[in-house]
Amino acid sequence: MRGGGFAAAPQTTPAAEAAVSSEIILETHHLRREFNGLVAVDDVSIRVVAGQLHAIIGPNGAGKTTLFNLISGILKPTAGRVVFRRRDITGLPPHRIARLGIGRSFQITNIFPNLTVLENVRLAAQARGKDNLRFWAPYQRFRQYEARAWEVIQQVGLSGREFVPARFLPHGDQRKLEIAILLASDPDLLLLDEPTAGVATEEIPLLVETIRRIREQGRRTILLVEHKMDVVMTISDVITVMHQGRVLAEGSPAQIAANEQVQRAYLGDMDTVPQGKGTGASEGIPLSE
């Protein structure tokens, strides 16, 4: 990554040029997190361009979820910084980070199973509107949240299910509901951790389409952790590959697909990959630029 201290290939791409001139919405600087001696996230420096869909991929245990936990404030880093819109948010509690505009899906835990789809999404819109404790808020405002909920439900492809209790939704629709709940809180940056996990194969294209549409509207930035390579390759602008806590490579989908070290990491044959020293990337790996 440019300026991030990574070894970069000399050539530039139009996407890389655009990235330089665009707003960087989120940066991590030499982020590190240890768990009792295990380094789960090791010197990770990434820069996320506003409006892009930036995927984080890597084998199991690479540190992807831990990275999300550090960005969203669930975990505090052992070292390093997180900067959102040029503001240092390192160590802030999760609710403050959420208020600043970073939305994180928490899988099923955010859904109230006995409430309908509409009620779930309206509550999320209301929480963002700071009226969640004001029961005397004017009815007009309630209508406003409800309108927002209908809009978001339509956006994620759940129209027609507004009055279905969440617990009756098929798994794929529950994942859509999670995204709707996230969107209702109107985040500028969405952190999606394996949104297609557990979703039936035939339901995946619609879910991917939902994410693609959010990205194409251009108002939001998406940081996506996803294992399904076909999904990642088709919807990402930029891909960062993590392995054993470190950034192994970064680039466009085409660059990542052609990267031999990345292919080896996925095949588990890491013996031949030289380990980088303190740069967040292995030496000599052709990176994004």
Ligand SMILES: Nc1ncnc2c1ncn2[C@@H]1O[C@H](COP(=O)(O)OP(=O)(O)OP(=O)(O)O)[C@@H](O)[C@H]1O
């Ligand atoms: N709370 C924790 N306590 C101890 N170790 C942890 C904790 N959270 C994560 N780890 C360890 O940190 C490493 C990175 O885990 P993490 O969940 O971030 O990987 P991941 O890339 O999200 O993997 P997956 O693709 O399987 O979800 C793993 O070795 C994991 O066991």
Ligand SMILES: [Mg+2]
């Ligand atoms: Mg994970």
